[in-house]
Amino acid sequence: MVIQGPSSLSDSPGEDEIDTAWRFPMTMIRTTCAVCGExxxxxxxxxxxxxxxxxxxxxxxxCPTCGDQQRRxxxxxxxSILLATGVAYExxxxxxxxxxxxxxxxxxxxxxxxxxxxxx
Numbered sequence: 001m002v003i004q005g006p007s008s009l010s011d012s013p014g015e016d017e018i019d020t021a022w023r024f025p026m027t028m029i030r031t032t033c034a035v036c037g038e039x040x041x042x043x044x045x046x047x048x049x050x051x052x053x054x055x056x057x058x059x060x061x062x063c064p065t066c067g068d069q070q071r072r073x074x075x076x077x078x079x080s081i082l083l084a085t086g087v088a089y090e091x092x093x094x095x096x097x098x099x100x101x102x103x104x105x106x107x108x109x110x111x112x113x114x115x116x117x118x119x120x
Contacts, residue, residue, distance in 0.1 A: 048089035
C-alpha cells in the first residue's frame with residue numbers, strides 16, 4: 001500500500017482554480033486488486049475494520065476497475081496510515097461471547113464455595 005499526497009501545493013489559488021481545491025488536496029491510496037493488480041483509491045472508497053484491543057484489522061474496498069470486493073489485512077502501520085488519511089473505520093469484536101452454560105458453570109462454582117480456598 002502506498003499513500004500519495006498532492007504533487008505540489010500553491011500558497012493561493014490561481015484565477016481558474018476553485019478556492020477549496022488548493023486547500024484540500026486529494027490523497028490517493030495505492031493498493032492491489034487480486035484481479036486487476038495495482039489500483040488507486042481515495043480515502044472515501046475504503047473502509048477499515050479494526051480488531052478490538054489489537055490495533056490491527058482489515059481494509060475493504062471495491063475495485064474501481066472490475067468492481068470485485070476486496071479485503072486486505074492491515075497491520076499496525078497500515079492502520080495508522082489509513083486512519084491518518086481519513087479512512088472511515090469500525091471496531092469489530094471477533095471474540096467469542098460468554099455462553100449461558102459458561103455462566104451457569106461459573107454460578108455453580110461460586111455457590112459451591114470451593115473458590116474461597118483457592119484465594120488463600
